[in-house]
Amino acid sequence: xQQVKQNSPSLSVQEGRISxxxxxxxxxxxxxxxxxxxxxxxxxxxxxxxxxxxxKNEDGRFTVFLNKSAKHLSxxxxxxxxxxxxxxxxxxxxxYSGGGADxxxxxxxxxxxxxx
Amino acid sequence: DSGVTQTPKHLITATGQRVTLRCSPRSGDLSVYWYxxxxxxxxxxxxxxxxxxxxxxxxxxxxxxxxxxxxLHSELNLxxxxxxxxxxxxxASSPRDTSISPLHFGNGTRLTVT
Numbered sequence: 001x002q003q004v005k006q007n008s009p010s011l012s013v014q015e016g017r018i019s020x021x022x023x024x025x026x027x028x029x030x031x032x033x034x035x036x037x038x039x040x041x042x043x044x045x046x047x048x049x050x051x052x053x054x055x056k057n058e059d060g061r062f063t064v065f066l067n068k069s070a071k072h073l074s075x076x077x078x079x080x081x082x083x084x085x086x087x088x089x090x091x092x093x094x095x096y097s098g099g100g101a102d103x104x105x106x107x108x109x110x111x112x113x114x115x116x
Numbered sequence: 117d118s119g120v121t122q123t124p125k126h127l128i129t130a131t132g133q134r135v136t137l138r139c140s141p142r143s144g145d146l147s148v149y150w151y152x153x154x155x156x157x158x159x160x161x162x163x164x165x166x167x168x169x170x171x172x173x174x175x176x177x178x179x180x181x182x183x184x185x186x187x188l189h190s191e192l193n194l195x196x197x198x199x200x201x202x203x204x205x206x207x208a209s210s211p212r213d214t215s216i217s218p219l220h221f222g223n224g225t226r227l228t229v230t
Contacts (some may be wrong), residue, residue, distance in 0.1 A: 004158070034216070035218075042223050043118060043120070043206055043223050044159070044221050045118065045220075045221070046218035058202065089158060089159065091159075093188055095214070102164075102172045102174065103161025103164055103172060104161060105160075106151075106158035106159040106160075106161075107158065108157060108158040109158060
């Protein structure tokens with residue numbers, strides 16, 4: 001049973017427009033969420049995170065929104081740039097309840113393609 | 117460059133064999149995590165070590181084992197290999213014993229079991 005779901009395997013966006021990547025989770029104990037970005041032949045790199053005490057976190061062009069009642073989070077990239085083309089993974093953890101000691105639970109990823 | 121080194125990059129072996137994957141964490145990081153990424157799957161957490169001690173276990177098979185040495189490098193041992201064990205194996209490190217601090221991933225070891 002997948003506890004973190006990224007239902008769009010791929011997403012194509014024009015350069016300069018907004019990219020919105022979505023993630024849903026089923027485990028109500030998750031209280032900390034992270035986005036990682038992965039280029040081919042490389043390991044994932046940390047992008048941005050949000051804890052359940054917030055509903056928005058912003059870092060430059062990247063903003064993550066959390067809707068706890070819907071168990072949904074989204075990553076917005078504005079404006080999208082060619083270098084943003086990568087696979088984006090949503091991940092979750094039980095920080096407050098589990099101490100964050102366990103490994104992250106990852107979604108399957110969304111391949112974002114930025115078109116010139 | 118994440119600072120995490122994984123060797124080898126590629127490994128091809130036959131069913132029933134045993135292999136060892138190696139990971140050197142980023143300088144100063146005490147935690148090492150192992151993840152498996154099978155085809156079309158997300159990263160599956162296998163096991164975590166912190167300063168030489170096992171800290172958390174995920175979906176790690178009994179045929180798999182790991183350890184972290186005094187110099188903090190880690191090895192993942194996979195035995196009695198099956199075709200389904202073919203995957204990308206990632207190691208990640210962090211300074212603390214919690215995975216909510218950003219993990220720094222190596223570039224992975226691609227294991228092919230034939």
